[in-house]
Amino acid sequence: xxxxxxxxxxxxxxxxxxxxxxxxxxxxxxxxxxxxxxxxxxxxxxxxxxxxxxxxxxxxxxxxxxxxxxxxxxxxxxxxxxxxxxxxxxxxxxxxxxxxxxxxxxxxxxxxxxxxxxxxxxxxxxxxxxxxxxxxxxxxxxxxxxxxxxxxxxxxxxxxxxxxxxxx
Amino acid sequence: xxxxxxxxxxxxxxxxxxxxxxxxxxxxxxxxxxxxxxxxxxxxxxxxxxxxxxxxxxxxxxxxxxxxxxxxxxxxxxxxxxxxxxxxxxxxxx
Amino acid sequence: xxxxxxxxxxxxxxxxxxxxxxxxxxxxxxxxxxxxxxxxxxxxxxxxxxxxxxxxxxxxxxxxxxxxxxxxxxxxxxxxxxxxxxxxxxxxx
Amino acid sequence: xxxxxxxxxxxxxxxxxxxxxxxxxxxxxxxxxxxxxxxxxxxxxxxxxxxxxxxxxxxxxxxxxxxxxxxxxxxxxxxxxxxxxx
Numbered sequence: 001x002x003x004x005x006x007x008x009x010x011x012x013x014x015x016x017x018x019x020x021x022x023x024x025x026x027x028x029x030x031x032x033x034x035x036x037x038x039x040x041x042x043x044x045x046x047x048x049x050x051x052x053x054x055x056x057x058x059x060x061x062x063x064x065x066x067x068x069x070x071x072x073x074x075x076x077x078x079x080x081x082x083x084x085x086x087x088x089x090x091x092x093x094x095x096x097x098x099x100x101x102x103x104x105x106x107x108x109x110x111x112x113x114x115x116x117x118x119x120x121x122x123x124x125x126x127x128x129x130x131x132x133x134x135x136x137x138x139x140x141x142x143x144x145x146x147x148x149x150x151x152x153x154x155x156x157x158x159x160x161x162x163x164x165x166x167x168x
Numbered sequence: 169x170x171x172x173x174x175x176x177x178x179x180x181x182x183x184x185x186x187x188x189x190x191x192x193x194x195x196x197x198x199x200x201x202x203x204x205x206x207x208x209x210x211x212x213x214x215x216x217x218x219x220x221x222x223x224x225x226x227x228x229x230x231x232x233x234x235x236x237x238x239x240x241x242x243x244x245x246x247x248x249x250x251x252x253x254x255x256x257x258x259x260x261x262x
Numbered sequence: 263x264x265x266x267x268x269x270x271x272x273x274x275x276x277x278x279x280x281x282x283x284x285x286x287x288x289x290x291x292x293x294x295x296x297x298x299x300x301x302x303x304x305x306x307x308x309x310x311x312x313x314x315x316x317x318x319x320x321x322x323x324x325x326x327x328x329x330x331x332x333x334x335x336x337x338x339x340x341x342x343x344x345x346x347x348x349x350x351x352x353x354x355x
Numbered sequence: 356x357x358x359x360x361x362x363x364x365x366x367x368x369x370x371x372x373x374x375x376x377x378x379x380x381x382x383x384x385x386x387x388x389x390x391x392x393x394x395x396x397x398x399x400x401x402x403x404x405x406x407x408x409x410x411x412x413x414x415x416x417x418x419x420x421x422x423x424x425x426x427x428x429x430x431x432x433x434x435x436x437x438x439x440x441x
Contacts, residue, residue, distance in 0.1 A: 003273055026203045035299075035341025038348070042296035060303045061338045063331060070307060071327050074314040078323035083223040088327065090220025093213065095331035097256035099338055104203055107216055131311045132274045138307045139281055142300035143288070227320070272358050279364035286371050286391065298387065305368070309394050312361050313401045313409070325406050329397060329413040333390075336417035340387055343424045347383060350431050351440065 006125045010133030013116060014069050018109055018137065019156070021065040025105040027058045028157040029165050032101055036061045043146050051157045051164045052150025056142060062099035065109030066141075068092050070134045072110040076117050077127035085114025174226060177237045178219065184241025185218040186210060192249045206258050208248055218244035274315055282308045295344050299337065306333040361402050368395030386423055393417070 028051035031037035039060060040053030059066050071092055075084030089110040096103030117127055141149055157163065189210045198205040198212060208214075222240050226232045282305060289301040310330040314322050372392030376385050393416040401409040434440045 007274075007277075033338060033342065035338060035343075035345050038345035039296050039299055039341060042294070046294075046297070056300055057341070060299050061334070061341055063334050066307075067330060067334065070310060071330060074311070074326050075323045078314055078318050078320055079227060083227055084323065086219050086223040087227075088323075089216055090223075091327045091331070093216055093220075094256070095327075095334065098331065099335060100259040102204070102206055104212065107212075128271070128274060128315060131315060132277055135278055135281060135304075135307050135311050138304055139285075143281075143285055143304045146297070146300070273356075275361050276357065276359045279359040279361050282361075282364040283367050286368055289391070290371050290375055295383065295387075302387070302390065305391070305394055309398045312398055313406075316361070316402050317404065317406060321406050322401075325401060325410045325413075328410055332413050332417040333394075336390060336420045339421045339424045340383075340390065343428060344383060346428055347431060350435055353435075 002124075003129070006129045007132050007136075010120075010125055010129040011136040012133075013120070014073075014113070014130060014134045015137040015140065017112060017116060018065040018069045018134075019141075019153070021068075021109045021112065022055065022059070022105055023153070023157050023160050023162055025065070025108070026162055027064060027105065028052065028055045028153065028162055030054065032058055033061050033099075043150050046147060048147040048150035049154030051162075052153035053146075054164065055153050055157070056146070056150065059142065062101045063092055063095045064101075064105040066134070066138060067095070068106040068109030068111075069113045070131065070138075072113040073117060073127050073130035073134060076114065077131060082114050082118050085110055085117070089114075174232065177226070177232065177234065178222065180234055180237040181218050181222045181241050182215055184238045185214050185245050186241075188242050188245035189214050189249070192245060194245070194249060208252060213252065214245055214248045217248060271315065275312070278308050278312050278315070296341075299341055299344075302337060302340075306330060306337070309333075362399060365395045365399040365402065368392070368398065382427055386420060386427070389423075390417075390420055393420075 031040060031054050036054060036057030039057030040050060043053035043056060044050045058064060068089070072085040072088040075088040076082065078084060079087070089107050092106040092110050093103045096106045113130070117130055194214065195207060195209045196211065198207040198209050218241050221244060222237060225236060225240065285301050285304045285308070289298050289305070292298055292301070310326045313326040313329060316322070317325070369392055372388050372395060375388035376392065379385060379388065393412075397409050397413050397416070400412065431440070
């Protein structure tokens with residue numbers, strides 16, 4: 001029972017971490033590549049919000065703070081020390097440059113996740129709980145029902161002053 | 169495992185990379201809409217590359233001394249100044 | 263202690279397996295092509311997680327990173343191609 | 356407590372990828388289902404501990420998918436230039 005509570009807390013923490021960093025780094029503003037714009041317009045056509053759609057498409061098309069959170073917790077769990085998070089930040093930066101992205105979101109996501117896991121290890125939440133928590137968080141954003149989650153992301157983006165920039 | 173001696177090594181890596189990058193005249197920060205700029209600066213890629221490379225070497229516990237820390241700082245500054253644009257070029261399509 | 267740690271790993275494996283089976287069935291049922299891409303992304307997340315959970319070693323972590331980055335590049339190419347094919351067929355009408 | 360081992364989920368991934376690749380007719384759907392099949396194969400290999408095979412296979416599968424995509428776009432452009440599309 002304690003493990004289920006730990007996984008739930010880790011899921012909430014990683015959800016807040018990657019959604020806040022992705023919105024702050026401007027993912028709902030514009031699609032980085034062409035396929036992300038197509039996914040966003042498809043979600044808007046099915047009754048969602050355009051900013052949330054661009055957010056979802058950018059997560060699909062390049063490794064952003066969601067990938068930073070997942071890979072940093074994986075590397076922390078495998079290397080057994082906070083050095084894994086630093087190695088994961090390096091790998092995520094190279095992966096971002098391959099996918100035609102500047103790479104600020106993924107690297108800062110990996111570093112903040114490393115600090116977060118190191119802080120929560122004192123209250124008994126292990127890194128493998130963060131791995132499963134990140135998969136659950138990605139499920140709630142990408143997998144359940146796109147119109148509701150894209151409206152929620154669009155509302156948060158408008159509150160954090162990251163509106164959609166119409167350029168085309 | 170990060171101990172106090174290794175924290176000193178990480179500080180030496182950061183200081184070495186910062187000094188060599190200042191000599192090579194990289195800018196300290198990207199320009200103002202920071203989340204969209206492609207400028208290679210000291211804070212964003214150089215120190216990240218230096219810390220990541222030194223963490224890989226530090227895990228294997230063979231070359232984790234001060235001299236390799238200084239060499240990795242110099243190498244990461246030179247890499248991000250001259251080779252990074254050539255290895256991972258900026259995309260031209262929007 | 264050993265039994266406790268295996269029980270923890272079983273719990274995580276069960277959660278990830280349920281997520282993968284749900285997502286792949288939903289991907290098979292859906293007909294819209296662009297709607298499938300987020301579901302494929304969740305499958306990539308789950309597989310990258312299970313590689314490290316089953317193999318807690320540095321090689322497992324490196325395998326997970328390489329898998330996830332290459333899968334993201336492939337998803338980028340698939341989404342770009344779906345958009346491009348729509349453009350080509352729409353122009354030819 | 357109910358326990359599901361991950362190889363069952365990998366088997367479901369591979370069966371769905373193979374069935375989808377057979378049943379769906381457009382080339383883009385077939386290649387997307389090939390990606391699902393590759394996911395199942397790589398997860399099955401890595402669950403049983405063959406990490407080097409999984410690493411090489413993840414390189415080869417996804418680079419192959421990218422090359423197939425480039426070939427598909429080129430084929431459609433040539434068909435459109437010849438006027439054979441529709």
